[in-house]
Every structure is written in C-alpha cells, then in structure tokens.
Amino acid sequence: MKNILVVDDEEKIRIVIKKYAEFEGYNIVEAEDGMEAIDKFKKEDFDLVILDVMMPELDGFSTCKELKKIKDVPVIMLSARGEEYDKIHGFELGIDDYVVKPFSPKELMMRMNVVMSRRGNQNSLKGDEHEIYKTGGLVVDFTSRIVTVDGEKVDMTPKEYDLLFYMIKNRGIALTREKLITDVWGYDYYGDDRTLDTHIKLLRSSLGEYRKYLVTLRGVGYRFEA
Amino acid sequence: MKNILVVDDEEKIRIVIKKYAEFEGYNIVEAEDGMEAIDKFKKEDFDLVILDVMMPELDGFSTCKELKKIKDVPVIMLSARGEEYDKIHGFELGIDDYVVKPFSPKELMMRMNVVMSRRGNQNSLKGDEHEIYKTGGLVVDFTSRIVTVDGEKVDMTPKEYDLLFYMIKNRGIALTREKLITDVWGYDYYGDDRTLDTHIKLLRSSLGEYRKYLVTLRGVGYRFEA
DNA sequence: GTAATTTGTGATGTATTTGTGAAAATAATT
DNA sequence: AATTATTTTCACAAATACATCACAAATTAC
Numbered sequence: 001m002k003n004i005l006v007v008d009d010e011e012k013i014r015i016v017i018k019k020y021a022e023f024e025g026y027n028i029v030e031a032e033d034g035m036e037a038i039d040k041f042k043k044e045d046f047d048l049v050i051l052d053v054m055m056p057e058l059d060g061f062s063t064c065k066e067l068k069k070i071k072d073v074p075v076i077m078l079s080a081r082g083e084e085y086d087k088i089h090g091f092e093l094g095i096d097d098y099v100v101k102p103f104s105p106k107e108l109m110m111r112m113n114v115v116m117s118r119r120g121n122q123n124s125l126k127g128d129e130h131e132i133y134k135t136g137g138l139v140v141d142f143t144s145r146i147v148t149v150d151g152e153k154v155d156m157t158p159k160e161y162d163l164l165f166y167m168i169k170n171r172g173i174a175l176t177r178e179k180l181i182t183d184v185w186g187y188d189y190y191g192d193d194r195t196l197d198t199h200i201k202l203l204r205s206s207l208g209e210y211r212k213y214l215v216t217l218r219g220v221g222y223r224f225e226a
Numbered sequence: 227m228k229n230i231l232v233v234d235d236e237e238k239i240r241i242v243i244k245k246y247a248e249f250e251g252y253n254i255v256e257a258e259d260g261m262e263a264i265d266k267f268k269k270e271d272f273d274l275v276i277l278d279v280m281m282p283e284l285d286g287f288s289t290c291k292e293l294k295k296i297k298d299v300p301v302i303m304l305s306a307r308g309e310e311y312d313k314i315h316g317f318e319l320g321i322d323d324y325v326v327k328p329f330s331p332k333e334l335m336m337r338m339n340v341v342m343s344r345r346g347n348q349n350s351l352k353g354d355e356h357e358i359y360k361t362g363g364l365v366v367d368f369t370s371r372i373v374t375v376d377g378e379k380v381d382m383t384p385k386e387y388d389l390l391f392y393m394i395k396n397r398g399i400a401l402t403r404e405k406l407i408t409d410v411w412g413y414d415y416y417g418d419d420r421t422l423d424t425h426i427k428l429l430r431s432s433l434g435e436y437r438k439y440l441v442t443l444r445g446v447g448y449r450f451e452a
Numbered sequence: 453g454t455a456a457t458t459t460g461t462g463a464t465g466t467a468t469t470t471g472t473g474a475a476a477a478t479a480a481t482t
Numbered sequence: 483a484a485t486t487a488t489t490t491t492c493a494c495a496a497a498t499a500c501a502t503c504a505c506a507a508a509t510t511a512c
Contacts, residue, residue, distance in 0.1 A: 068362065072361045072362070072452055093362075094360075094361065094362035094363060096360075097340075098336075100326075100330075100333060104326075107326065130398070143398070143399055143400065144398050144399055144400055144449060144451070145400035145443055145446065145449070157444065157445075157498075157499055157500085158444055158445030158446065158469095158499075159499075159500075191500095191501065191502085192501065192502060192503090194459090194501090194502075194503090195500080195501055195502075197458095197459060197460065197461085198460090198461080198500085198501075198502085199500090200459090200460085201459095201460060201461060201462095204460095205461095216458095216459070216460090218457095218458065218459075218508095218509070218510085219457090219458075219510090383487080383488055383489080384488080384489095385488075385489070417489095417490065417491085418490070418491060418492085420470090420490090420491075420492085421489075421490055421491075423469095423470060423471070423472085424471090424472085424489085424490075424491085425489085425490095426470095426471090427470095427471065427472060427473095428489095430471095442469095442470070442471090444468095444469065444470075444497095444498070444499075445468090445469070445499085453512100454511100454512090455510105455511085455512080456509105456510080456511075456512090457508100457509080457510070457511085458507100458508080458509070458510085459506100459507080459508070459509085460505105460506080460507070460508085461504100461505090461506080461507095462503105462504095462505090462506100463502105463503090463504090463505105464501105464502090464503085465500105465501095465502090465503105466499105466500080466501085466502095467498105467499085467500070467501090468497105468498085468499070468500080469496105469497085469498075469499085470495100470496085470497075470498085471494105471495080471496070471497085472493100472494090472495080472496095473492105473493095473494095473495100474491105474492090474493090475490105475491085475492080475493100476489105476490080476491070476492090477488100477489080477490070477491085478487105478488080478489070478490080479486100479487080479488070479489085480485100480486080480487070480488085481484100481485080481486070481487085482483100482484085482485070482486085
C-alpha cells in the first residue's frame, strides 16, 4: 500500500486529506511541522509527500529541500494562490505539482494519482541486490562502494576501500601482513611492508570511532573484528 | 518557438492568457469555439491546447476528442471548480492537466510549462507510457530520448544518451571503467579507455549543475548517484 | 629497568589517475 | 563532394593517492 506523508500545521487540513486519501486506499502519516516531517521521513519510506508552503519555523520549501537530501520522493505543495510563484515554478526544488488553497479534496486526489503514477516504478529499483555489511553505525555497501559512519558518508581512497573490503570479507580471521599485502596490493608488489601500516592508519582515521574494529595482532598482522 | 492554441468563448480570458504566455515566450493562437479550434488545429502545428470546458455548441470535452483524432497534443482544461470532475479525472480523453477557474495566470503558466516539458513537445505517439526518470530538475525520458534540465531540453549526442541512460539504469552502483566501456561501447571495442573520460566530460557539461550526480570513483570508474 | 622490536603517525616528494581543451579521424547530412 | 556533427585520440594540467622515511609510542625480551 502506498504511504503518504502529509505535512501541514492546520489539523483540519490534515484530517480532510487523510479522510479522502484513506478512502482512495492510501496510508497516511501526519506531521504538523517541518521538523516532525523530517524525523518521520527518516524512519519510514514514503511514496509521496504533501507539503504546506506556509508553516511556522521551517517552511515548506526548506522542508522540501531537506527531504530531497534524504531521499528523492515525489512532492506536492499546498499554497495560497500566487504565493511564492517562482519557487514552485522553478525546478531546483524538484516539486512535482502543487495545489492552490482552498482546494477541493477531489482535485488533490487526482493530482496525487497523477504524480505517483508518473514516477511509476522508478523508486522500486532501490535496495535491489546491494551487497551490504553492517555493524553498529558502520555500513559498507560493496555494490555502490559507499561507506557510511553513523549515517555520514565517508570518502576513502581506492586503497582504503580495497583494504577495508578485503578485511571485512575476511573478518574474524587473523590476516598476516604478508597475506594482506599480497592479496590487496597484488602478488607482484615488492615495496616496503611498512606501507601497510600507513594504510591501516589512514583507514582507521576514516572509520572514526569504528577504528576499534581494526585490531592489531602484534608480530602477525591485523584482524577485522566487529 | 512553442505554439499554443487557446480556446475559450470569453475574450477576456483569452486576452489574459495571451498576455502572460507571450511574456513567457510562447506564440498564441486564439479560437473562440470548438469548430474554430478544430479548423486552426488542422492548419498549424501546436505544442499545447488550452481548452475551456464550458463553451456553446461544441463543449471542451467533445472538442478535445476531435483534436486528439487529428493529432495527440498536450491539453490543459479550464473548468469551474468541481465541474465534471469525473471526466477530467478519468483521463480517457488524454487530458494532461486542468486548472480551476478563476485561476491565477501564473498558475496556468506553471502548468503549461510542466505539461510541455513532460511531453518533450515532440510528435509523440498516442497513449504510450513513457519511461521517465526524474530527480530534482533533471528529467530523463528513456522512451523519447529527451533529457530536460530545469525545464530546458538538452541536446545530446547519441553516445551521451547511451552513457547517461546506462548509468541511470544502473544508478547507485559502482561501475568500473571496463564495465562501462564493454556495456556502452560494446564488448568488441578495443580503443583507448580514456575515451570514456572524454564522454563523461561531455555528459557533465550537458547536465549543467546536475553534473554532481556523476561521481568519480578514483581507480574504479563512475557512479550515478542522485 | 633497559634495550630491542614492532607498530603508530606526520610529513613529503613522487607517481598515478582523472579532467580538459584541441586536433584528428570518422560518420552523418545536405 | 562539401559541410556538419560526432567520436576518438592525444597532450598537458590538475587533482589525488601512494610509498617512503623519520621519529614517537607501545610492547616485548632480557
């Protein structure tokens, strides 16, 4: 069932939308301001967001911008006639449609259907077949080559990725310096073996608090242990 | 320049629309009833028709039906609130959008822009569902091979399209240079692998600000990430 | 406790990879 | 055939990553 987030500070509006949308077979989640919307948006997947322009604190546009950062989802704006024409008209916020207040619920339902069917299955491709390793706040997506520490994307150099990927794939195993170097650098590497230490250092600094998973085995090598 | 046919029996309405639309850079042709509209439609190519629902003799819906027989063109209906909701909602007439009277000219302008950019204003065939990917102000229509940046159509060379389409269809995935080349150029391509860089450069320049979605993965390749 | 060994870390010059403009080659149009 | 558009190649610039070194810190051996 499609999941819709309705953000408006007026309860009356939310109730009307909820009533009609549920009749049309949608699931509705309400938020009464931008911050609440962002919170709920982070926790749940939505197929559409309906967003009032005029709200106390975080207005509809700013909220939209934040939401789009988290995930690209269709957005319909609710606004008073003529209000902020340019912002809605511009494409930089990625607004899919808007409805002028006061609106007929039927009109809104129609636009909701149009917007969602337009997007079609484009979002369904997400989450497909990504090979992901997670432990605590460390997320390693092997498919996209993205490493996340406490929700923040971490930029790593190729060697850091390779080293981390290799160690995670061989986690729980004592990896000798020799094995690490031949497997990550290649059997034909004939450089200084202290280079490994340097890359472990760099990797640790990228992992922040999760550096603790890179255990030093004195006289042997290293082990990834979550 | 885009050509728009405005059909309404009220001269005042036609004049207002003409004034705003010409300001936005469109060419406007007026018709005051359905028959006149059909005549003019036969003689000239239009990118959009704006059609009042309530007209003497031939009403908006019948006119729309006739026009669609001649050529499938985007249509925006003008109607009083709640008027004939079901017919508009049903979409069997191929109506792209509608605006409730009384409307703000700005609102109409916005919907015009949206509808036309959606179609890509080409002689699109009737009824076929276009496969569209959209993120922010970047719209990619796989079916008609049209890419739009902030509402502006972007001209791309075949290779740019191929590369962009491939990357979007495999978005979120780290694509190695090798994979990109064999999949976009073909397994039998045996040229310089720096050719890829050049095409990435061209594609980035075509995408303008949305070049940010083409992420470089040093030592690996590229990734499309919205 | 001291020396020896091993690992951590900052700094740095070099090497590698990618970005980019321009020219050359190829393909498509007219 | 001539013109135009597209693709490829190439050379150099810019950005980034890497390997190495020197010294500090930690651990182990004696």
